Amino acid sequence: MSILIDRETRLLVQGITGREGSFHTTQMVEYGTNVVAGVTPGGRGKTVAGVPVFDTVADAVGETGANASIIYVPARFAPDAVYEAVDAGIPFVVCITEGIPVSDMVPVAAYVKAKGARLLGPNCPGLITPGEAKVGIMPGSIHTPGPVGLVSRSGTLTYEVVDALTRAGLGQSTAVGIGGDPVIGTSFVDALRLFQDDPKTEAIVVIGEIGGSDEEDAARFIAEHVTKPVAGFIAGQTAPPGKRMGHAGAIISGGTGTAAEKIAALEGAGVRVAESPSQVPGLLREAMAG
Amino acid sequence: MNVHEYQAAEVLARHGIPVNEGRVATTPDEAEEAARAFGSLVAVKAQVHTGGRGKAGGIALARTPEEAREAATRILGMDIRGHKVGKVFVVPGADIAKEFYLGVVLDRPQRRTLVMASAEGGVDIEEVARERPEKIVRALADPLLGFHAYQARQMAFALGIAPDKVAGFAAIAQRLYETYIAEDATLAEINPLILTGSGEWLALDAKMSFDDNALFRHPDVEALRDPAEENATEVEARRSGISFVKLDGTIGCIVNGAGLAMATMDAVKLHGGEPANFLDVGGGASAEQVAKAFGLVTADPNVRAILINIFGGITRGDVVASGIREALGRVEVKVPIVVRLAGTNAEEGRASLAEAGLTAVDTMDEAAAQVVTAAA
Numbered sequence: 215m216s217i218l219i220d221r222e223t224r225l226l227v228q229g230i231t232g233r234e235g236s237f238h239t240t241q242m243v244e245y246g247t248n249v250v251a252g253v254t255p256g257g258r259g260k261t262v263a264g265v266p267v268f269d270t271v272a273d274a275v276g277e278t279g280a281n282a283s284i285i286y287v288p289a290r291f292a293p294d295a296v297y298e299a300v301d302a303g304i305p306f307v308v309c310i311t312e313g314i315p316v317s318d319m320v321p322v323a324a325y326v327k328a329k330g331a332r333l334l335g336p337n338c339p340g341l342i343t344p345g346e347a348k349v350g351i352m353p354g355s356i357h358t359p360g361p362v363g364l365v366s367r368s369g370t371l372t373y374e375v376v377d378a379l380t381r382a383g384l385g386q387s388t389a390v391g392i393g394g395d396p397v398i399g400t401s402f403v404d405a406l407r408l409f410q411d412d413p414k415t416e417a418i419v420v421i422g423e424i425g426g427s428d429e430e431d432a433a434r435f436i437a438e439h440v441t442k443p444v445a446g447f448i449a450g451q452t453a454p455p456g457k458r459m460g461h462a463g464a465i466i467s468g469g470t471g472t473a474a475e476k477i478a479a480l481e482g483a484g485v486r487v488a489e490s491p492s493q494v495p496g497l498l499r500e501a502m503a504g
Numbered sequence: 505m506n507v508h509e510y511q512a513a514e515v516l517a518r519h520g521i522p523v524n525e526g527r528v529a530t531t532p533d534e535a536e537e538a539a540r541a542f543g544s545l546v547a548v549k550a551q552v553h554t555g556g557r558g559k560a561g562g563i564a565l566a567r568t569p570e571e572a573r574e575a576a577t578r579i580l581g582m583d584i585r586g587h588k589v590g591k592v593f594v595v596p597g598a599d600i601a602k603e604f605y606l607g608v609v610l611d612r613p614q615r616r617t618l619v620m621a622s623a624e625g626g627v628d629i630e631e632v633a634r635e636r637p638e639k640i641v642r643a644l645a646d647p648l649l650g651f652h653a654y655q656a657r658q659m660a661f662a663l664g665i666a667p668d669k670v671a672g673f674a675a676i677a678q679r680l681y682e683t684y685i686a687e688d689a690t691l692a693e694i695n696p697l698i699l700t701g702s703g704e705w706l707a708l709d710a711k712m713s714f715d716d717n718a719l720f721r722h723p724d725v726e727a728l729r730d731p732a733e734e735n736a737t738e739v740e741a742r743r744s745g746i747s748f749v750k751l752d753g754t755i756g757c758i759v760n761g762a763g764l765a766m767a768t769m770d771a772v773k774l775h776g777g778e779p780a781n782f783l784d785v786g787g788g789a790s791a792e793q794v795a796k797a798f799g800l801v802t803a804d805p806n807v808r809a810i811l812i813n814i815f816g817g818i819t820r821g822d823v824v825a826s827g828i829r830e831a832l833g834r835v836e837v838k839v840p841i842v843v844r845l846a847g848t849n850a851e852e853g854r855a856s857l858a859e860a861g862l863t864a865v866d867t868m869d870e871a872a873a874q875v876v877t878a879a880a
Contacts, residue, residue, distance in 0.1 A: 241818065317685055320617060374815050426612045428613070452769040452779055460747035
C-alpha cells in the first residue's frame with residue numbers, strides 16, 4: 215500500500231515530446247513507472263522511451279486505459295491540459311508546470327473538484343512511491359521503500375529531507391510534493407488524510423514554508439484526526455515580509471504567513487518541528503518511539 | 505508586481521470606476537501648476553510602493569498653489585520606509601460625507617476570489633480585520649461563474665448603505681472584481697471609496713498589485729513597472745531567470761530550489777550568521793546560471809563569504825561541480841566560498857571542487873557553520 219500511486223498506476227504524460235516531457239518520461243520509465251501513453255497534439259505515431267504518443271488525451275485513454283496523468287506543458291497551455299485530462303475521465307492529474315497565473319488556477323481547481331478528480335500541483339515535483347512508481351521530476355535514487363509518508367510544498371528541500379531519512383534508515387511509503395503556488399489542487403490536509411488512512415504509512419513528515427495558512431490548517435487537522443507520529447520543518451524563518459521567496463505562494467503578507475506562526479501551530483498540535491532539515495529523522499524516530 | 509496609486513487609478517478608470525482625476529508631478533513647479541489648474545484645495549500625495557504614507561508625512565493638504573509647491577518640495581526626495589519619493593500625485597480635494605473600504609484579493613484556503621468591504625474606510629484595513637473583524641463584510645466569488653450582482657447588493661445592504669445608493673456601490677464592487685480578473689491582479693483596493701456631499705461615489709485612493717506569472721498577457725501592465733522602485737540586482741536577476749531577494753546580512757547564498765534556498769538562509773542564521781540574500785538558481789544549477797549568480801551575489805559589498813548549497817538530483821553532483829569551477833573561471837570572486845554538495849555523485853563532485861582549492865562539505869549544517877566562521 216501507499217497513497218495515490220503504485221505499480222498498478224497506468225500513467226499518461228501530457229507534453230511528452232517536449233524537452234522536459236521526453237527527458238522525464240525516460241527517467242520515469244527507467245525507474246519502473248508504468249508509463250502507458252503520451253500526448254502531444256500532432257504527435258500520433260511517435261514514441262518516446264518506447265511509449266506511444268497520441269494526439270488527444272481521450273484517444274490515449276481509450277487505447278491504453280491510462281488512469282493518471284502528468285503534465286509537462288508550458289504555463290500558458292497547462293490549464294487547458296488539466297481540463298483535457300479531467301474531461302477524458304482521468305481521476306488523478308499531476309501538474310509539474312511552474313508559472314501558471316492564479317486567475318487560471320482558480321477555475322481549474324474548482325472544475326477538477328466538481329468533476330470528482332484530484333489535482334496535485336501545479337509548480338510541484340510530483341510524487342513517488344519508492345520501488346513502485348515515480349510520477350514526477352525527483353531523483354529516484356535517494357528514495358527507499360519504508361513507513362514514512364512525506365508531504366511538502368517544496369522540491370529540492372524535499373529531496374534534502376528524503377535523503378536524510380533514507381540515510382537514517384527511514385524509508386518512505388510515498389513522498390508527495392504539493393507545490394509552491396498560492397492555488398494548488400491538493401493541500402497538506404488532503405495528503406495528511408490519505409496518509410492517516412494508509413496502513414503502510416506509520417509516521418508522517420510535513421515540510422512547509424512561509425505564505426498562506428495551509429500549515430495552520432494542517433496543524434488543526436493533525437490535532438483532531440491524525441493518530442500517527444508527525445515531525446516537520448518550516449522553511450523561511452529568515453524571510454522578510456512582503457517579498458516573494460522564489461515560489462509564487464511563498465510570501466508573508468499583512469503580517470500573516472510567517473514561519474513562527476506555522477511552527478507554533480504545528481507544535482501546538484504535537485508535531486515535532488526541526489530547526490534544521492537534518493534533525494527531521496531523529497525527531498521522527500523520537501516521535502515513533504512515543 | 506506593484507504599481508503606484510496614480511497608475512492604479514488609471515487602470516480603475518479604464519474599467520469604468522469613478523476616480524479622483526489628478527496629475528502626476530516630479531517637481532515642485534509641476535505640483536504648483538497642477539494645483540493652479542484644479543483651482544481648489546488639493547492633496548499632494550507621495551507615490552511610493554509602500555503603505556503608511558500618511559503617517560510618514562507623505563500626504564499633505566494644500567489650500568493654494570503656493571502651498572502645493574511647498575508640500576511637493578518637502579515630500580519629493582523623502583524616504584518612506586526605505587522608498588525614495590520621486591513623484592507626487594496632486595488631486596483635487598473631495599467633499600467627503602462617508603468613507604468605505606472596498607477590496608478584492610485571493611482567499612488562498614478557499615481557492616476563490618474574495619470581495620471585502622467595510623464602512624470603516626480610510627483607515628488601515630488590516631487593523632480593522634484584527635481588531636474589529638465584524639466590521640468587514642465578505643463575499644466569495646464563484647470560481648466558475650464570477651461575482652454576482654446580488655452578492656454586491658447584499659454587501660451594500662450589510663454595510664448599511666442607503667437604499668438609493670446601493671446600486672451605485674454594487675456597480676463599483678462588480679467593476680472592481682472585473683478589473684481584478686481582467687488585469688490578472690493579486691490585489692485591487694479602493695480605500696477610501698467615498699460618498700460625496702452631493703451623493704456621488706468616488707474612489708479617492710487606489711492600490712493594485714499584479715500577478716507576475718500573468719504579465720506575459722498584459723504588456724500594458726508590464727509598462728507600468730517603475731524601475732526606481734526595484735532593487736537593481738533583483739531586476740538583473742529576473743532577466744537571468746534567477747529568483748533573488750536582497751537582504752541585509754553578510755553571507756551570500758547560492759542555492760538550487762526555492763524551499764532549499766529558504767532553508768539555507770535559516771541554517772546560516774541558526775549558526776549565528778545573517779544571510780545577504782535569497783537566491784534560487786533553478787533546478788539544474790548550470791555553469792551559466794551559477795556564473796550569473798556569482799555576479800549577483802558579489803555585487804553586494806556587504807558580502808564577506810559565499811555559501812553554495814546544491815542538492816544534485818537529476819543533475820549529477822560531478823556536473824554541478826564542473827559547472828561551479830567553470831563559473832569561477834568566468835567571474836572573479838574575492839571572498840571565501842564554502843560549497844555544500846549532496847545527492848547523486850556528490851562525492852566525485854566534492855573531490856573535483858577540493859582539487860580546485862574550494863572547501864566542499866557534505867551537510868548543510870556543516871557548510872553553514874563553516875561559512876559563518878569564514879565571514880567573521
